[in-house]
Every structure is written in C-alpha cells, then in structure tokens.
Amino acid sequence: AQTVTQSQPEMSVQEAETVTLSCTYDTSESNYYLFWYKQPPSRQMILVIRQEAYKQQNATENRFSVNFQKAAKSFSLKISDSQLGDTAMYFCAFIHTSGTYKYIFGTGTRLKVLA
Amino acid sequence: EPEVTQTPSHQVTQMGQEVILRCVPISNHLYFYWYRQILGQKVEFLVSFYNNEISEKSEIFDDQFSVERPDGSNFTLKIRSTKLEDSAMYFCASNLDRVEGGTQYFGPGTRLTVL
Numbered sequence: 001a002q003t004v005t006q007s008q009p010e011m012s013v014q015e016a017e018t019v020t021l022s023c024t025y026d027t028s029e030s031n032y033y034l035f036w037y038k039q040p041p042s043r044q045m046i047l048v049i050r051q052e053a054y055k056q057q058n059a060t061e062n063r064f065s066v067n068f069q070k071a072a073k074s075f076s077l078k079i080s081d082s083q084l085g086d087t088a089m090y091f092c093a094f095i096h097t098s099g100t101y102k103y104i105f106g107t108g109t110r111l112k113v114l115a
Numbered sequence: 116e117p118e119v120t121q122t123p124s125h126q127v128t129q130m131g132q133e134v135i136l137r138c139v140p141i142s143n144h145l146y147f148y149w150y151r152q153i154l155g156q157k158v159e160f161l162v163s164f165y166n167n168e169i170s171e172k173s174e175i176f177d178d179q180f181s182v183e184r185p186d187g188s189n190f191t192l193k194i195r196s197t198k199l200e201d202s203a204m205y206f207c208a209s210n211l212d213r214v215e216g217g218t219q220y221f222g223p224g225t226r227l228t229v230l
Contacts, residue, residue: 032217033217033218043152043226046221091157093158101163101217102171105157105159
C-alpha cells in the first residue's frame with residue numbers, strides 16, 4: 001500500500017527558532033517525487049519544496065530544507081528562522097513517475113509559530 | 116505568474132441538489148485533477164483527466180461525480196445528487212506534463228457545504 005505518515009499532528013516553535021516536521025512514506029516504486037505543501041488558514045495549497053527521489057542531494061528553498069533518507073523512506077522538513085507567517089498546516093506528499101500520477105498526501109502537521 | 120482559479124469560493128446547497136464546481140487551469144497545462152479535503156482530514160485524490168477523458172479515478176469518485184472540459188479552458192466537477200458527506204473543500208490542480216517533476220499547481224479551492 002502507498003501511504004504517507006506524519007506522526008506529529010501539532011507542533012509549535014518560537015519565532016526565529018528552527019523546527020523539523022517528520023514524514024515517512026511507503027512505496028515499492030523506485031522513481032517518485034516528494035513534496036511539502038503548506039496550507040494556511042485560507043486553505044490554499046502552496047508548494048513549499050520538492051525532492052526528486054533519484055537525487056541524493058537534499059533540496060533547499062530559502063529557509064526550507066529537507067532531510068531525505070531514501071533507504072529509511074523518510075522525508076523531513078526543516079524550517080529555519082521561523083516566522084509568524086509560517087503558521088499553517090503542512091502536508092507531505094509523494095507521486096510516482098510512472099503509471100498513476102496522483103498525489104498521496106499525509107494527514108498533516110499543524111504548525112504554530114509563537115511570537 | 117499564471118494561476119489555477121476556481122469558482123465559486125463557497126457553495127451552499129441542499130442535500131439532493133446538483134452542483135457544478137468550476138476550475139480554470141493554467142492555460143498551457145494538459146493534465147487536470149480534482150482532490151477533496153473533508154474538514155480536518157487529509158487531501159484525497161478524486162480524478163485525473165487528460166486528452167478529454169478520465170485517466171484515473173479513486174473509489175470516492177462514484178457515479179454521482181462527473182468531470183468535463185466543455186470549452187477548452189474550464190474544467191468542471193459535477194456532483195449530481197449531493198449528500199451531507201460531500202461537504203468538503205474541493206481543489207482543482209493542473210500540470211503541463213508529467214515529467215516536469217510531477218508538480219501539480221493547485222487552485223484556491225471551493226468550499227462545498229451540503230445542508
């Protein structure tokens with residue numbers, strides 16, 4: 001079964017601190033992409049960062065970076081210098097590159113950045 | 116920057132009524148998707164659409180649902196006879212092709228409330 005697990009339903013972090021959101025997934029495929037999406041209170045889905053499974057180098061996007069451990073099927077998101085605007089629901093997702101192209105989402109982590 | 120748009124932002128309907136949710140994907144995109152998010156739950160795939168036909172559908176996408184691209188720009192989701200459990204946020208997404216990293220671009224969503 002293809003599943004994505006986010007084991008932290010809620011987290012909080014002080015402004016300017018660093019926080020790591022965890023994600024594990026299960027797939028028998030070798031080629032896929034992994035994503036983190038942010039969903040603020042407006043409920044829009046905003047792409048935060050993307051990782052190709054065939055790349056060993058961890059993706060970074062400004063204050064956002066990932067720790068991708070393919071063997072462990074782990075894909076955590078690190079947010080550095082947290083800002084109040086980072087307060088949102090964060091969803092981890094993956095998509096295969098062959099056959100189906102639907103996203104499989106995790107259940108989300110609600111992150112609150114405290115002033 | 117091009118965006119996926121969705122109308123209406125909020126639709127309220129009576130149980131048993133038909134609703135049509137509208138999406139305008141990014142203009143040169145070829146692949147289109149609908150996802151659903153029941154309040155407090157994860158985002159779930161409903162259907163994908165390419166070349167004027169359904170590519171894949173989930174078990175949620177039963178006979179009461181249909182999709183079409185009536186005029187080359189709009190992409191619609193019709194729910195024939197709404198049920199209380201259809202209350203959810205519905206997201207449209209699109210991408211240009213499946214090898215651009217798999218990234219799907221989401222619209223802002225339509226909140227459907229069935230009374």
